[in-house]
Amino acid sequence: MDSAFTSYGHGAPCPYHHIRQFAAGLFLASGLACSALCLAAASAPDAAPAQAVSQPGTTAFNAADRMAITNLLGAFIDAMDERNVDLLIQYQTPEFTAEYHVFGSPSVTVVGRENFRAMIAKRFAYFETQGIGRRHIFTPPFFRKQTESSARIVIQYLVTSSTHGQNWRPTSSAKAEFGAVKRAGVWYFDSFTERTDAALDLPLEKMVPAPAPIQPS
Missing domain, CATH: 3.10.450.50 (Nuclear Transport Factor 2; Chain: A,)
Incomplete structure (x- = not known):
C-alpha cells in the first residue's frame, strides 16, 4: 500500500487522510506559537504601575x-x-x-x-x-x-x-x-x-x- 495513505476498512485508502494530516500540523504549529508567546511573556518586564497622575480619559488608576x-x-x-x-x-x-x-x-x-x-x-x-x-x-x-x-x-x-x-x-x-x-x-x-x-x-x-x-x- 502506498505509504501516503492509511488503510480505511478492507485495505482501502482513507479519504480523510490529508485533512487529518493538515489538522495535526496546524495543532503542532499552534502549540509551538503558544509556547513562544508564554516564553516571551515570562521574560518581559512587569507592567508599569498606575501613575499618580493619569491623563484624563485614560484608565491608569485604581x-x-x-x-x-x-x-x-x-x-x-x-x-x-x-x-x-x-x-x-x-x-x-x-x-x-x-x-x-x-x-x-x-x-x-x-x-x-x-x-x-x-x-x-x-x-x-x-x-x-x-x-x-x-x-x-x-x-x-x-x-x-x-x-x-x-x-x-x-x-x-x-x-x-x-x-x-x-x-x-x-x-x-x-x-x-x-x-x-x-x-x-x-x-x-x-x-x-x-x-x-x-x-x-x-x-x-x-x-x-x-x-x-x-x-x-
Missing part, C-alpha cells in the same frame, strides 16, 4: 479607590447640606484643615478637625435661627492626583439658599479642592480649600464663625 473617594465626596456634601456635624466629622482626619477664600473678604484657615467641628456647629446653629437652607449642586470630581494612599480632587459647585423654605436663590458659584488619604483601607479627607466666585449673602464671620485657633491669612 477604579475601586476612585469610586470610594467619589462616594466620600457625595457623603461629605450631603452631611453639609443636612447639617449633620457628627457625620461630617467622621469623614475627616484629625489634622483636617479648611481654607476659605471668599471674594471680597480676608481668607480664613481652620486648622484641626475639632476646630472645624466647633466652627461648623456655630455656622449651622446660626443658619437654624435664621431659617436659612443651603444646597450645593456640584460637578463630578476631577482627579488631579491619585496614588495608593492619597488623592486630590477638584469640583465646581453652585451654592443655593432659601429662607424659611421660600425665596430659593443661587448665592454663588465656587471651586473647591479636597485632599484625601487612605488609612487602614478607608479614605478620609485631610484638607479642603474653597474659592468663591462672588461675595456671599452673609458676612464672613457668620459663614465661618471663629473659635480660637482659626488663622486669618
Whole structure:
C-alpha cells in the first residue's frame, strides 16, 4: 500500500487522510506559537504601575479607590447640606484643615478637625435661627492626583439658599479642592480649600464663625 495513505476498512485508502494530516500540523504549529508567546511573556518586564497622575480619559488608576473617594465626596456634601456635624466629622482626619477664600473678604484657615467641628456647629446653629437652607449642586470630581494612599480632587459647585423654605436663590458659584488619604483601607479627607466666585449673602464671620485657633491669612 502506498505509504501516503492509511488503510480505511478492507485495505482501502482513507479519504480523510490529508485533512487529518493538515489538522495535526496546524495543532503542532499552534502549540509551538503558544509556547513562544508564554516564553516571551515570562521574560518581559512587569507592567508599569498606575501613575499618580493619569491623563484624563485614560484608565491608569485604581477604579475601586476612585469610586470610594467619589462616594466620600457625595457623603461629605450631603452631611453639609443636612447639617449633620457628627457625620461630617467622621469623614475627616484629625489634622483636617479648611481654607476659605471668599471674594471680597480676608481668607480664613481652620486648622484641626475639632476646630472645624466647633466652627461648623456655630455656622449651622446660626443658619437654624435664621431659617436659612443651603444646597450645593456640584460637578463630578476631577482627579488631579491619585496614588495608593492619597488623592486630590477638584469640583465646581453652585451654592443655593432659601429662607424659611421660600425665596430659593443661587448665592454663588465656587471651586473647591479636597485632599484625601487612605488609612487602614478607608479614605478620609485631610484638607479642603474653597474659592468663591462672588461675595456671599452673609458676612464672613457668620459663614465661618471663629473659635480660637482659626488663622486669618
